[in-house]
Amino acid sequence: MAAHQRLSVHNVTFYGATLAELEHYWADLGVCRLSILDDQVLDPALPKLLQRNDYTVEAVCHVFARGRLTTAPQAARDALLAVIDAAAEVGTRVVYLLTGGRDTLSWAQAADRFATGIAPCVTHARQAGVALALENASALYADIHLAHTLRDAVVLAERSEVGVCIDLFHCWAEGDFDAMAQRALPRTELIQLSDYVLGDRALPGRAVPGDGAIPIQTFLAQALAGGYPHGFDLELIGPRIDREGGLEAARRACGTIGAMLDRLGA
Numbered sequence: 001m002a003a004h005q006r007l008s009v010h011n012v013t014f015y016g017a018t019l020a021e022l023e024h025y026w027a028d029l030g031v032c033r034l035s036i037l038d039d040q041v042l043d044p045a046l047p048k049l050l051q052r053n054d055y056t057v058e059a060v061c062h063v064f065a066r067g068r069l070t071t072a073p074q075a076a077r078d079a080l081l082a083v084i085d086a087a088a089e090v091g092t093r094v095v096y097l098l099t100g101g102r103d104t105l106s107w108a109q110a111a112d113r114f115a116t117g118i119a120p121c122v123t124h125a126r127q128a129g130v131a132l133a134l135e136n137a138s139a140l141y142a143d144i145h146l147a148h149t150l151r152d153a154v155v156l157a158e159r160s161e162v163g164v165c166i167d168l169f170h171c172w173a174e175g176d177f178d179a180m181a182q183r184a185l186p187r188t189e190l191i192q193l194s195d196y197v198l199g200d201r202a203l204p205g206r207a208v209p210g211d212g213a214i215p216i217q218t219f220l221a222q223a224l225a226g227g228y229p230h231g232f233d234l235e236l237i238g239p240r241i242d243r244e245g246g247l248e249a250a251r252r253a254c255g256t257i258g259a260m261l262d263r264l265g266a
Helices: 019-029 046-051 073-089 107-128 150-160 177-187 216-225 239-244 246-263
Strands: 007-009 033-037 056-063 094-098 131-135 163-167 188-193 232-234
Touching (some): 007 033, 019 046, 019 246, 073 094, 073 107, 094 163, 094 188, 107 131, 131 188, 150 177, 163 177, 177 188, 188 216, 239 246
Parallel strands (some): 007 232, 033 056, 056 094, 163 188, 188 232
8 A cells, every 4th residue: 555645754764774675665665755874875776776766855864063063074974965966966855953962162153154065055955946955853962963843953954044843752751842833843854653652761752653652643733734735754773663663653644644645635
């Protein structure tokens, strides 16, 4: 059975799988949108895979500056420019970013460095027809990222003139979530979904949508009512997913979120 046409399953769900293995998983799930890693968009075998299948590349994930903003800025820009070009070649809609960690810099200094560092890439991406976006991620990833709340992600995205990738798992419990989601929505390029079971301390504690406490359908309804036109990416990692198996977890997630989207008229 085909997955809902607006769904993708992030390749970290099958981390370490080859493109050939991923092709089998995508066929099993019936997805038509792909969410892949930057090394995969740079793989010369990807265009051939896309040619023999009816897939579109929804999103590519890239860690800017190899995860450290104190590294050489030109090397960081060159790496992102290469990903943008490869993404454009296969018709990718959005490249979403982790900023790189601040290392010895203050948050403000690191934010300045990120915004300045990617400015030429922002221009290049616009010319190439590829959106750039910045995601929110837990402070557990402070070694490779700056934006640990949705507010931080939105502020930094506005400053850098890029879009936002909302990872619901990392922001659903924030006190100003509703207001920040409304602020983010006009520039939101991707929404990532998973669930959280209250009391789960095993990291990363993601669960299949519908198994936990996150009010996913309420958020989907708000996003759709606000005119969000893009895809929904299922990012499924952690001990619960490993125990069930990535493919089975992804299959259940596609069914659950697909049914929600159908009920909401998406």
